[in-house]
Amino acid sequence: MAIIEGINLTKRFGGLVAVNELSFELNDREILSIIGPNGAGKTTLLNLISGVYYPDSGKLMYKGRDITKLGPDARCKMGIGRTFQILSPLPDLSVLENVMVGCLFGRGGKISISEARKEATKVLEFVELSEKADYGIESLTTLELKKLELARALATEPEILLLDEIMTGLAAHELDEFLPLVGRIREEGISIILIEHVMKVVKKVSDRVIVMDQGRKIAEGVYEDVAKNPEVVKAYLGEAYESLA
Numbered sequence: 001m002a003i004i005e006g007i008n009l010t011k012r013f014g015g016l017v018a019v020n021e022l023s024f025e026l027n028d029r030e031i032l033s034i035i036g037p038n039g040a041g042k043t044t045l046l047n048l049i050s051g052v053y054y055p056d057s058g059k060l061m062y063k064g065r066d067i068t069k070l071g072p073d074a075r076c077k078m079g080i081g082r083t084f085q086i087l088s089p090l091p092d093l094s095v096l097e098n099v100m101v102g103c104l105f106g107r108g109g110k111i112s113i114s115e116a117r118k119e120a121t122k123v124l125e126f127v128e129l130s131e132k133a134d135y136g137i138e139s140l141t142t143l144e145l146k147k148l149e150l151a152r153a154l155a156t157e158p159e160i161l162l163l164d165e166i167m168t169g170l171a172a173h174e175l176d177e178f179l180p181l182v183g184r185i186r187e188e189g190i191s192i193i194l195i196e197h198v199m200k201v202v203k204k205v206s207d208r209v210i211v212m213d214q215g216r217k218i219a220e221g222v223y224e225d226v227a228k229n230p231e232v233v234k235a236y237l238g239e240a241y242e243s244l245a
């Protein structure tokens with residue numbers, strides 16, 4: 001059964017239709033990747049799911065409930081967690097404190113500061129960043145910043161996690177370290193929507209892939225099939241064409 005479902009979602013920015021009549025389903029414990037060329041509407045779709053934007057038309061159902069009109073805070077507290085394409089750690093807080101913010105915010109203020117500290121410590125262990133717990137943000141490498149972004153999202157205790165290009169910009173050896181985390185998150189029972197430009201990653205971790213181009217869904221299926229789809233190949237011409245194969 002779908003844990004979250006979008007039905008005919010449309011989002012316009014002035015005359016531009018960033019997401020156009022798009023429907024999708026995410027099943028329990030599934031890793032669904034959204035791919036497509038720059039400007040295809042991937043981040044906008046994620047923003048519709050997390051409540052940053054409301055659709056101009058269409059509907060979002062989460063665990064059987066219509067959440068189309070709920071704000072981002074309410075959605076986060078219901079279990080929809082996300083990372084941001086532009087990383088946004090709080091610069092004056094330590095690594096641990098940044099994760100504590102996720103714990104306190106995501107659970108609606110229902111836990112104490114000391115409980116949040118304990119929980120945040122566990123999350124940092126999970127993403128293998130414990131040794132940097134008391135460091136400032138400025139001392140982190142790109143890989144560590146990405147792990148922190150992931151930890152902040154995990155700290156909100158999501159049931160579904162939306163990852164926006166969390167692995168883009170990582171070197172090959174860093175990807176090898178980061179990628180297993182995605183699988184371990186799913187093993188925790190969390191369903192994942194992944195936006196990613198790194199096709200090697202998409203191929204490796206996705207159960208299913210949706211391809212977007214100019215706001216529309218142009219293909220859907222297992223990676224091997226969508227990568228061969230002529231419309232997909234055409235959409236990628238001049239971009240990541242070779243990396244699709």
Ligand SMILES: Nc1ncnc2c1ncn2[C@@H]1O[C@H](COP(=O)(O)OP(=O)(O)OP(=O)(O)O)[C@@H](O)[C@H]1O
Pocket residue numbers: 013016018036037038039040041042043044045
């Ligand atoms: N807040 C906004 N105001 C106006 N236009 C926007 C806004 N956000 C996105 N757009 C436009 O909507 C389209 C889709 O953008 P979006 O960021 O969703 O694409 P994307 O698939 O995530 O691209 P990328 O791979 O570059 O991250 C683009 O043409 C973009 O310029």
Ligand SMILES: [Mg+2]
Pocket residue numbers: 042043044085
């Ligand atoms: Mg984007």
